Amino acid sequence: MRISKGLASIGLVGLALAIGPASGFDGTPTVDTTRGPTLQSREPARIVTPPAAATITPSAAPGAPRPPAAVPQSGPARAAVPPGAFKSLAPSEAMRSGAQLLREGRAEQAVTAFEYAAEQGMPSAIWMLGRMYAEGEGVDQNKLRAFEYFKNLTKTYADDPPGTQQARYVASAFVSLGHFYLEGIPDTYVKVDAVVAREMFHYAASYYAHPEAQYQLGRLYFDGMGTAKDYKQAVRWFKSASDKGLRRAQAMLGSMLFKGQGVARQAPLGLAWLTVAKEGARPDEAWISDAYKSAMAQATLDERALAGRFLEDIVKPRRR
DSSP states (O other): OHHHHHHHHHTOTTOOOOOOGGGGGTTSOOGGGOOOOOOOOSSOSOOOOOOOOOOOOOOOOOSOOOOOSOOOOOOOOOOOOOOHHHHTSOHHHHHHHHHHHHHTTOHHHHHHHHHHHHHTTOHHHHHHHHHHHHHTSSSOOOHHHHHHHHHHHHHHHTTSOTTSTTHHHHHHHHHHHHHHHHHOOTTSSOOOOHHHHHHHHHHHHHHSOOHHHHHHHHHHHHHTSSSOOOHHHHHHHHHHHHHTTOHHHHHHHHHHHHHTSSSOOOHHHHHHHHHHHHHHOOTTOHHHHHHHHHHHHHOOHHHHHHHHHHHHHHHHHHHO
């Protein structure tokens, strides 16, 4: 497999070093505790970091967070008018019908099915309509309309416990709201507000353990958007998302460990995470490959060798 080739390319096979990756986080919060240090590195700072992105800020306060109270009130939402074709169906059946229509490429017809299911309170239908309006799939793109769907979903179900059927839709809706607040919606009341964006990401990251929310929260701490710059918190959230397989978080975590941002410099462990991220990166994520190549160019032979042991421990749980 490709990870094996990456391991071999680092030249780590056969080393008998009894060091595990858990030692890489001495003195810092780990993923299990999840969701203004200065930039320091003993190596030349040539590792590529991705362009500024949405960031999420974790809270060190114990206990489950409460839903953020900063979501603004919306204007009247467009009334969904269920067509006669779906009136006889249960909401779940209408949702399945809409999903089937979408798979068949009949997005415009799927919208009416989702609207009927959403009117009956189906969280998955509400989320799907928000996504379709955000992307302009089957409807004219309307980001404010999408925002309204996501906001209403979070207002209705924010207190529901993780693990429920609707939890993943609610968590994704919080993430979508976070992105809207980072970018704003032109000519609407939804203005750029990084502080509120951080609250959206934080709730999804800490309460629902949503990996994308954890990554975005880490980016906010890394960039100092909506919060003070805090590399230790960034590492904490990147680690949590990395353990869930999110390659962008793995690349950021690897880069920070390699350079010693937020933690003591741990080049072998950082190189291992960069290797995992590089193997899963898409063609449009060239910054991940660039970060890996830069780290490889700076790493010593001993660091490359030790990285192989860390790499084995990182990928082993994913093979089970």
